[in-house]
Amino acid sequence: MSTDVTSHRDDPAMTITIARSERRQSLWAQTAAMSSRSITAFLRQPALVVPSLVFPLFFAALGTSSFSQAIDLPGFPPVQSFLDFALAGTIIQGVLFGSITGATALATDIDNGFFDRLLTTPTSRSSILIGRLAGAMAFGGVQTIIFIAVLLPFGLRIQSGVLGAAVMVLGGVLTALAVGALLSIMALRTGSPEAVQGSFPLLFVLLFFSSAFFPRQTMTGVYRRLADANPISYLVEAFRDLTIEALSLGAVVRLMVISGLAALVTVTMALRALNRRLVKP
């Protein structure tokens, strides 16, 4: 067996050092192999991937053609076109729906037993989970790039420039991780692909009661209070600030902190759900 460290058994100190460095190296290799598997899975299921690219763009087009006058409303953020405003909502929408695909794949693994096979290998539990989420992460980044690239010819202006756009792509990756991990908790708890896919309407409602499609400043009453309480609003606005404002350290940090923190919380929760599953499936 190639990882067998007993071949260095004459020197215990050396054994431990080698074991550690091998462990770290193989941890990377394992996460990478798991990631490449989940990215491959994404590529091999175009029917699942295409809708989460097309629908958000469709919504952006619809919004822009219907609400182009809305940008003159009092309280509307200063933008040149509704498209500038819509981009953030488009990205979040795409990432939410794309993450469903990733989490469904995890639930399918659990459902058909492949997940158990992975758990009987000496792979770290977090590698298995992160690897599974890597497909969704990569897709989140790719989605952000595609949305920006498609909307640019239609008049989209990114005020924070190329650097800001790059930060947004990174934000897309982190958001995909956060949402993917959140949905993974559902996958781990139910082990049912149908249950995960059933979260689609819920996510859609969550998205509607946020500032994804309209600015909070123009909302009133219950709608406003719901949007104020909805974490998605703040995530959307962090993306939006980078689109409609000149590049500032504050905006960059805001997006990174909000999406990073969300990812940290949901990944931690997902790892706990994974552990609980091992003790009490």
Place this chain on the structure above:
Amino acid sequence: MTTATGPGADDAPIQAEGLVRTFGSGELAVRAVDGVDLRVGAGEVFGFLGPNGAGKSTTVRMLTTLLRPTAGTARVAGYDVVSEADQVRRSIGVALQDAAIDPLMTGIELLRLQAVLYGVERSQQKRRAGELLERVGLSAAGDRRVGTYSGGMRRRLDLALSLIHEPSVLFLDEPTTGLDPMSRMTLWEEIQRLNDDGTTVLLTTQYLEEADQLADRIAIIDGGRIVREGDPAALKAEVGAPTLFIDVDATRTDEARAVLAAFGDPRPTAEGTLGVGLTAGAAEVSAVIRALDEAGIAVERLELSEPSLNDVFAEATGYRLEGAETGGAATDEP
């Protein structure tokens, strides 16, 4: 009963003591595994038999670190399944029920993923994957997605996956359930060959025939407890007498039954057939025929059946397994 020891008992690669697993809590709690002791010696093939829901898979899931025991301890390949789970995982190969494989990937991709997960060196991954594909007869299908494989091909790939790191202990959970006889035979040969190479194998099965073919020792589990354990031949001998099945003219069945009663206890049979456990063994057959002849009863059909694992199982659990080998015309009370 459950503490019978196998060869090399002290360093036995699979040892379990008082293994218990409960699902749910309070009133609804189910003890799926209720105090199982196991000892499988190095190089043994151990058959774990039982009907669905008897606790076979739950036991295997605990031994393969997928499930923490509610009580009791187990050591596999010398490591504790709870506190040294990682070392256990490095030492064992596992093929679980239903050949769980991602249908979107190809055979080679899965083998290479498995190789990375077990830390097989990069330079050796490709060679090892190729060897294993050849070993299970899938070289030609290696580049195809698993979704296109037949049931038998999946099982064989599943077995290959569990061998990537040359494990010393192999767990096979119902490896041939649902397979056609040809595919089953191929897998049996492969398991036999692995065992010849020194691999310790624990296999669960619902097929008594499978256990009879492969296992050096078997345990029968029922209701979460081991109810019989030993080598198949000894267990069969324990059940004792061979069964003689006889068909006679339907109008004289009752007379014939009375004649047969002198030779042993009646055995359950199919409609229209009489069965008797020959207390004095197979040598008694000619005496039975003579006795029937003297009574003027003509024998239309006669079959002698040595005790099978099916009989052992029936005796231990009170019922017979679906798909068990046809021990004469013997069938069951449901």
